[in-house]
Amino acid sequence: MxxxxxxxxxxxxxxxxxxxxxxxxxxxxxxxxxxxxxxxxxxxxxxxxxxxxxxxxxxxxxxxxxxxxxxxxxxxxxxxxxxxxxxxxxxxxxxxxxxxxxxxxxxxxxxxxxxxxxxxxxxxxxxxxxxxxxxxxxxxxxxxxxxxxxxxxxxxxxxxxxxxxxxxxxxxxxxxxxxxxxxxxxxxxxxxxxxxxxxxxxGTERKVPLQYEWIEDDILADFAEKIAAGDEVSRRTPALLFCFSRSQCWTTAELLKGKKLIDKHRQAELADYLNDADMSEGAGPKLKAILMRGVGVHHAGVLPRYRRIVEELFQRKLLSFCVCTETLAAGINLPARSVVLPSLLKGPRDKKKLVDAASAQQIFGRAGRPQFDDRGYVFSLAHEDDVKINRWREKFDSIPEDTKDPGLLKAKKQLKKKMPKRRSGESYWTAGQFEQLQQAASANLSSRGRLPWRLLAYLLGENPALQPIRDLVGRRLLPPKGIEEAQRDLNRMLITLWSAGYIELDPKPRAAQPKPVGPKSREQEVSKQAEVPPPTAGVFGELLDQMREDDSAKKPDEEETNQDPELIESRGYEVDDYRPEFARPTDRLERLVHLRSINPLFGVYIADQLAIADPNERIAVLESVLEVPGTVARFTRMPSYEDMPAGTLATTRLDPMLLQSGLATAEELGGKSDEEEEEVRDRGFGRVMFEEPKVWPLTIGEKLLRLFRDAFPRVHNVNVRPVWIVGELLEFGGDFNKYVTARKLQKEEGILFRHCLRMILLLDEMANVPPLESTVETWEYPLDDLADLLTETCRKIDPQSTDEMLAAPKSPVDDLVGLGRRNS
Incomplete structure (x- = not known):
C-alpha cells in the first residue's frame, strides 16, 4: 500500500x-x-x-x-x-x-x-x-x-x-x-x-447468537463424548469446559481422559506434536497423557510454558475440550464453538454460592466463533444426583400406574425401593438459576476502591496542595453519601501518613470529641477510654480472632466492613470537618513510592524491622506478604518452632514488644501452656493421643502484622499468609522439579513458579527501601543474591516467562503506580 x-x-x-x-x-x-x-x-x-x-x-x-x-x-x-x-x-x-x-x-x-x-x-x-x-x-x-x-x-x-x-x-x-x-x-x-x-x-445482539441448553439427563463424561462425536458440522466441539477450582479442573480432565473425544487423524497430529515437546518434568507427564486424549487443562496452577502448549493445540483445533477456570473468560482468546458448565456454584464445599451474573455472562460469551459458527452453544449440566433422579423417574413413569402385568408391577415396586435421593449437606443448582443468569441485568458502573497509598504518596510528592486531590475524590462516580465517606477516608489516610512521619499537615489534625455510644457498645467505650493518642498506640482488640481466618471465605471488602467506623474515627483525631490545605512530604515519603507488590506502609514497616533479622526470618516474612491461595498455602506451611526455632528478630525484638503491649500471649509466642496436655485414649485404635493445643504459635509474619495493625489502625486490607515455598526450594538446592515432586505439588506448580517470580520483584523493591540500621552490604547484597539465585531457578523452569517478567528494562516512571496486586 x-x-x-x-x-x-x-x-x-x-x-x-x-x-x-x-x-x-x-x-x-x-x-x-x-x-x-x-x-x-x-x-x-x-x-x-x-x-x-x-x-x-x-x-x-x-x-x-x-x-x-x-x-x-x-x-x-x-x-x-x-x-x-x-x-x-x-x-x-x-x-x-x-x-x-x-x-x-x-x-x-x-x-x-x-x-x-x-x-x-x-x-x-x-x-x-x-x-x-x-x-x-x-x-x-x-x-x-x-x-x-x-x-x-x-x-x-x-x-x-x-x-x-x-x-x-x-x-x-x-x-x-x-x-x-x-x-x-x-x-x-x-x-x-x-x-x-x-x-x-x-449493541444487544451478537453476530453469532447463543443457544442455551439445560442438560438434565446426561452426566458429564457421557455428554462430552456425545457432543464431540460426528463430523465438523455436527459436533459441538471445540468446547471450553469451565470449572470453579483448579483441583476440579484436573479431576474433570481425568474423567474425560478415558472417553473417545477426537478422531484418529487429529490424534495422530497430537502425538507428533507432543512427542516433540519437552513435558518431562512436574505436571508435564500427566498433562501430556491428558492432551493425547484431546483434552487440555488451563489455569494458574499450570506452568506458563505448558499453558502455551494447550493454547496452541486448542487454536489448531487439535483439542476437543479445554478444561479451565473462569479467569480464561477474561484472558487469552481461545475460540470455541461451545461452553460447558458442569456446575453453576462456586466457593468452598460448605459455602457454595451461585456464580455471579457478570462472571457467568462473560463465560457464556466465549461460545461461538464468528469465522466458523452460525451460533454458539452454552450447556449447563444438572448435578449428577439430579441426573440419576431424572433417569430413575423416566423409568418409573414409563410403567403405567394402572398396569395389571405382574412383571411390570414387580419392576415398579423394585424401582420405588431404589429411588435415588439428594444427599444431605450437598449443594445443588437448577434450570431456573441457569435461566436467571442468562436474563440477569447488566451491572452498573461505579467508582470502586479507595485511593491507593502509593499513588497518594506520589501525588503528595509532586504537589503538597490537597485541593486537587479533594477535587479528584469529589468527582468520583458515587452517590453523595459515598463522596462524603470518600472524603473522610482521605482524611484518615492523611492523618495516618502524618502520624507515621511521612508528611507534615497544615493545619495539623484536631483532637476528636468523644462520640456517644449505645448500650451494645460498652466494650468499645471502655476501649476508647483506655486509648491515648496519637493513633500509634491503638488496641488490637477483635483483630486477634481474625488472624487465622481463611481469606477465601471472606468477601473482598469484609476486612474493612467489620471495623466499626466510629471506633476508627475516635482514635484521637477529627475526620469529619477537618480540611487540611497542604501535606508537605518529609524525607520518609519517597520510600513508599518504591513498593508496588505490597501495601507500601506495611512494606516500609517490615523493612525497618528486618534489618536485624536472620536469613530465614527475612525469607519467611517476605514470602508471607505475597498472595498465595489458601489451597496451596495449606501444603506449604511454615516449619514448626521445633524444626525452625525463632530467630534473632523474633526473640530480641518482636516477642518482647508483643508481650509488653499485650498483643500476644506467651503461648502464642511458642511458650508452654500452664495447663498440662490432657491424655486421651482412643479406644477404637488403642493408642494414646494428646489434645490439640488450643493456641497455634504465631509465625514471624503474623507477629509483624499484629504490631503493624496496632501501630496503623486505619490501614486495612493488609494480611499475611505464612508459607515456606522459597525457603524449602532453597533446601532442595533450587531444584524446582525435585521440590514440587517431593512435595506432590505438581498440580499447583504454576502458582509456585509465579510466587518465585513475584518474590524476585519484591526483593528488588525492598532493596530500594533500606532501613536505618543497615548498610549496602548487610541489606542490598543479601537481597540481590537471593534474587539472582531465584532468577536462575526460574529460568530453568520457564525461560520465556521469566525473561518476560524480569529481564526487560524498565522506565523508572513506567513503574510508579501499583495497587499491591500483580496485574497478570
Missing part, C-alpha cells in the same frame, strides 16, 4: 478503513465506527462479548498509523496485552505498515517501546499521564480502553477512573465494554465530572 504524505481528514480515513474490512460489518460495528470518526471526543461501545469489538478498536490504530500520530491501546491484563500485540501487528502488516510500528509496554515487558502504537496495561498509561515532563501527549490522537467494564474492579478500577480524568481534551477516547446497566448515566457523569462527551453506542 502506497501512503500519501498528505494527512487525510476523518471522512477519508473512515472511507479507507471501511474498504479494508474483509466482510460486511454488522450494525453495531458500523454505528460505532461512524461515531468514532465523527465525534470530537470519542465513543463508549457497550455490547456483549463476541460482537466484534476488536474490529472497532482497530479503527483507532489505523488512524494513528495512517496519520503518523501516536495512540495507546490499554487492556486490564498482561495476558491480553500479549494477544493484542500479535493481533495489531498482523493488522498493521495487512494494511501495508511495518509490524514494528506496534509495540508493547507493561510493568515487566517492553517490545518496541518507541512505536507509535503501544499496547499497555492501564497502569502504564496512568503513570505516563502523571509524568507530563517525561511523556508528551501532544501527538497522541486516541486512547482505546478495552474491557472497560473493569472500571468496576474493586482494586484496579480506580486506575481506569483516574486515567479518564487526566486524559488531555484533544485525545479521542474509545471505551469498549460488555453491556452495562447504567451506560447513559455513566456518559452523563463523564461529561459532568471530566468535561468529556462520548457518544454512546449500545
Amino acid at each position: 502506497t501512503q500519501s504524505n498528505e494527512i487525510p481528514d476523518r471522512d477519508t480515513l473512515a472511507s479507507e478503513y471501511f474498504e479494508r474490512i474483509p466482510f460486511q460489518p454488522y450494525p453495531v460495528q458500523e454505528e460505532a465506527l461512524l461515531a468514532f470518526f465523527t465525534n470530537e471526543q470519542g465513543v463508549l461501545v457497550c455490547a456483549p462479548t463476541g460482537t466484534g469489538k476488536t474490529l472497532i478498536a482497530e479503527a483507532a490504530v489505523y488512524e494513528a498509523l495512517r496519520t503518523g500520530k501516536r495512540m495507546y491501546y490499554t487492556t486490564p491484563l498482561i495476558a491480553l496485552t500479549d494477544q493484542k500485540l500479535d493481533e495489531l501487528r498482523e493488522s498493521a502488516v495487512r494494511w501495508g505498515f511495518p509490524a514494528d510500528q506496534v509495540g508493547l509496554v507493561t510493568g515487566n515487558r517492553r517490545v518496541n517501546p518507541d512505536a507509535p502504537v503501544l499496547v499497555v496495561v492501564a497502569e502504564i498509561l496512568l503513570n505516563r499521564l502523571l509524568n507530563p515532563e517525561n511523556f508528551d501527549f501532544a501527538d497522541v490522537s486516541s486512547v482505546v480502553m478495552d474491557e472497560f467494564h473493569c472500571f468496576n474492579d474493586p482494586e484496579r478500577g480506580i486506575v481506569w477512573e483516574l486515567t479518564l480524568g487526566m486524559l488531555p481534551a484533544h485525545i479521542r477516547t474509545m471505551l469498549l465494554s460488555a453491556t452495562v446497566g447504567n451506560a447513559v448515566e455513566f456518559t452523563s457523569w463523564l461529561y459532568r465530572a471530566h468535561n468529556r462527551r462520548l457518544q454512546l453506542v449500545v
Whole structure:
C-alpha cells in the first residue's frame, strides 16, 4: 500500500478503513465506527462479548498509523496485552505498515517501546499521564480502553477512573465494554465530572447468537463424548469446559481422559506434536497423557510454558475440550464453538454460592466463533444426583400406574425401593438459576476502591496542595453519601501518613470529641477510654480472632466492613470537618513510592524491622506478604518452632514488644501452656493421643502484622499468609522439579513458579527501601543474591516467562503506580 504524505481528514480515513474490512460489518460495528470518526471526543461501545469489538478498536490504530500520530491501546491484563500485540501487528502488516510500528509496554515487558502504537496495561498509561515532563501527549490522537467494564474492579478500577480524568481534551477516547446497566448515566457523569462527551453506542445482539441448553439427563463424561462425536458440522466441539477450582479442573480432565473425544487423524497430529515437546518434568507427564486424549487443562496452577502448549493445540483445533477456570473468560482468546458448565456454584464445599451474573455472562460469551459458527452453544449440566433422579423417574413413569402385568408391577415396586435421593449437606443448582443468569441485568458502573497509598504518596510528592486531590475524590462516580465517606477516608489516610512521619499537615489534625455510644457498645467505650493518642498506640482488640481466618471465605471488602467506623474515627483525631490545605512530604515519603507488590506502609514497616533479622526470618516474612491461595498455602506451611526455632528478630525484638503491649500471649509466642496436655485414649485404635493445643504459635509474619495493625489502625486490607515455598526450594538446592515432586505439588506448580517470580520483584523493591540500621552490604547484597539465585531457578523452569517478567528494562516512571496486586 502506497501512503500519501498528505494527512487525510476523518471522512477519508473512515472511507479507507471501511474498504479494508474483509466482510460486511454488522450494525453495531458500523454505528460505532461512524461515531468514532465523527465525534470530537470519542465513543463508549457497550455490547456483549463476541460482537466484534476488536474490529472497532482497530479503527483507532489505523488512524494513528495512517496519520503518523501516536495512540495507546490499554487492556486490564498482561495476558491480553500479549494477544493484542500479535493481533495489531498482523493488522498493521495487512494494511501495508511495518509490524514494528506496534509495540508493547507493561510493568515487566517492553517490545518496541518507541512505536507509535503501544499496547499497555492501564497502569502504564496512568503513570505516563502523571509524568507530563517525561511523556508528551501532544501527538497522541486516541486512547482505546478495552474491557472497560473493569472500571468496576474493586482494586484496579480506580486506575481506569483516574486515567479518564487526566486524559488531555484533544485525545479521542474509545471505551469498549460488555453491556452495562447504567451506560447513559455513566456518559452523563463523564461529561459532568471530566468535561468529556462520548457518544454512546449500545449493541444487544451478537453476530453469532447463543443457544442455551439445560442438560438434565446426561452426566458429564457421557455428554462430552456425545457432543464431540460426528463430523465438523455436527459436533459441538471445540468446547471450553469451565470449572470453579483448579483441583476440579484436573479431576474433570481425568474423567474425560478415558472417553473417545477426537478422531484418529487429529490424534495422530497430537502425538507428533507432543512427542516433540519437552513435558518431562512436574505436571508435564500427566498433562501430556491428558492432551493425547484431546483434552487440555488451563489455569494458574499450570506452568506458563505448558499453558502455551494447550493454547496452541486448542487454536489448531487439535483439542476437543479445554478444561479451565473462569479467569480464561477474561484472558487469552481461545475460540470455541461451545461452553460447558458442569456446575453453576462456586466457593468452598460448605459455602457454595451461585456464580455471579457478570462472571457467568462473560463465560457464556466465549461460545461461538464468528469465522466458523452460525451460533454458539452454552450447556449447563444438572448435578449428577439430579441426573440419576431424572433417569430413575423416566423409568418409573414409563410403567403405567394402572398396569395389571405382574412383571411390570414387580419392576415398579423394585424401582420405588431404589429411588435415588439428594444427599444431605450437598449443594445443588437448577434450570431456573441457569435461566436467571442468562436474563440477569447488566451491572452498573461505579467508582470502586479507595485511593491507593502509593499513588497518594506520589501525588503528595509532586504537589503538597490537597485541593486537587479533594477535587479528584469529589468527582468520583458515587452517590453523595459515598463522596462524603470518600472524603473522610482521605482524611484518615492523611492523618495516618502524618502520624507515621511521612508528611507534615497544615493545619495539623484536631483532637476528636468523644462520640456517644449505645448500650451494645460498652466494650468499645471502655476501649476508647483506655486509648491515648496519637493513633500509634491503638488496641488490637477483635483483630486477634481474625488472624487465622481463611481469606477465601471472606468477601473482598469484609476486612474493612467489620471495623466499626466510629471506633476508627475516635482514635484521637477529627475526620469529619477537618480540611487540611497542604501535606508537605518529609524525607520518609519517597520510600513508599518504591513498593508496588505490597501495601507500601506495611512494606516500609517490615523493612525497618528486618534489618536485624536472620536469613530465614527475612525469607519467611517476605514470602508471607505475597498472595498465595489458601489451597496451596495449606501444603506449604511454615516449619514448626521445633524444626525452625525463632530467630534473632523474633526473640530480641518482636516477642518482647508483643508481650509488653499485650498483643500476644506467651503461648502464642511458642511458650508452654500452664495447663498440662490432657491424655486421651482412643479406644477404637488403642493408642494414646494428646489434645490439640488450643493456641497455634504465631509465625514471624503474623507477629509483624499484629504490631503493624496496632501501630496503623486505619490501614486495612493488609494480611499475611505464612508459607515456606522459597525457603524449602532453597533446601532442595533450587531444584524446582525435585521440590514440587517431593512435595506432590505438581498440580499447583504454576502458582509456585509465579510466587518465585513475584518474590524476585519484591526483593528488588525492598532493596530500594533500606532501613536505618543497615548498610549496602548487610541489606542490598543479601537481597540481590537471593534474587539472582531465584532468577536462575526460574529460568530453568520457564525461560520465556521469566525473561518476560524480569529481564526487560524498565522506565523508572513506567513503574510508579501499583495497587499491591500483580496485574497478570
